[in-house]
Amino acid sequence: MSPPTLSPGPLREGGQSASGFVPAGTPPTQPPPVGHSSYSSKPGLLPAIQSLLTIIVIAVFIVAFTVQPFRIPSGSMEPTLMVGDFLLVDKQVAADSTGSLLLPSPGIHRGDVVVFHYPLDPATHLVKRIVGIPGDHIRLRGGHVFINGLPLNEPYAVYHPAGYDNFRDNFPRLQSADPEIDSRWWVRMRKLIDDGELIIPAGNYFVLGDNRNNSDDSRYWGFVPRENIVGRPLMIYFSLRQEENSTYAAPHAAGLSLGSTASSSGSFQFARWNRVFRIIR
Numbered sequence: 001m002s003p004p005t006l007s008p009g010p011l012r013e014g015g016q017s018a019s020g021f022v023p024a025g026t027p028p029t030q031p032p033p034v035g036h037s038s039y040s041s042k043p044g045l046l047p048a049i050q051s052l053l054t055i056i057v058i059a060v061f062i063v064a065f066t067v068q069p070f071r072i073p074s075g076s077m078e079p080t081l082m083v084g085d086f087l088l089v090d091k092q093v094a095a096d097s098t099g100s101l102l103l104p105s106p107g108i109h110r111g112d113v114v115v116f117h118y119p120l121d122p123a124t125h126l127v128k129r130i131v132g133i134p135g136d137h138i139r140l141r142g143g144h145v146f147i148n149g150l151p152l153n154e155p156y157a158v159y160h161p162a163g164y165d166n167f168r169d170n171f172p173r174l175q176s177a178d179p180e181i182d183s184r185w186w187v188r189m190r191k192l193i194d195d196g197e198l199i200i201p202a203g204n205y206f207v208l209g210d211n212r213n214n215s216d217d218s219r220y221w222g223f224v225p226r227e228n229i230v231g232r233p234l235m236i237y238f239s240l241r242q243e244e245n246s247t248y249a250a251p252h253a254a255g256l257s258l259g260s261t262a263s264s265s266g267s268f269q270f271a272r273w274n275r276v277f278r279i280i281r
Contacts, residue, residue: 012263076209084242089115091231119220119230128217132206137197140171162213171219172198185222
């Protein structure tokens with residue numbers, strides 16, 4: 001192994017090195033420019049703190065302006081979304097701008113799952129799937145959706161047995177109104193029906209739950225205005241095993257105790273781990 005190479009120290013005035021010795025044959029070197037060190041500086045605590053603060057600022061910006069967490073309280077979107085799912089919602093979809101290179105605004109399309117302010121109570125957030133966009137002619141026959149006269153491919157929809165409901169399954173119908181329908185919607189809907197189809201006006205969307213027979217949706221209270229849409233769920237970042245409309249249960253109250261192992265009875269069963277980080281489609 002070759003011996004380490006020695007580097008001459010910085011020269012003092014008159015060509016003498018800092019150690020008072022200059023090896024023979026070594027040309028004199030010029031002192032470094034004022035304000036520069038002849039040795040590379042090692043990163044210290046201050047650069048690390050600056051980097052951490054930058055990361056925190058970026059994270060706060062993303063959470064405040066692009067994503068927002070929500071929890072699913074009901075089963076109207078099963079099996080796509082389960083009770084107890086926690087969602088990260090992309091709020092850029094609700095922006096009116098075209099976005100930027102890093103954060104493009106994807107817009108709203110038929111088939112998108114969206115979070116929105118409930119038109120009858122704007123303080124409440126709901127999550128449904130858009131099946132009708134402005135200009136569409138929509139009708140349901142036997143619970144299945146037809147858009148502009150053609151059946152809509154809906155691999156996400158489920159139809160659990162719930163008994164026959166003529167209004168729910170054959171929408172829109174003027175002959176029979178469901179007692180749960182909002183009266184203002186009933187009056188408006190009658191004016192928008194043409195040849196058995198509901199015409200969706202500009203700036204409005206028609207939404208349904210994937211759990212088609214167990215969903216309070218546009219059939220009962222009307223359209224979702226464009227300005228009511230908050231965003232589009234991106235993924236499930238956590239999922240608790242909860243019953244519909246139950247309150248949040250902390251992990252220790254659901255069988256998780258510190259120091260327990262995965263094989264212990266009830267340990268780690270408070271969550272649906274197979275749903276964590278699942279992309280929502």
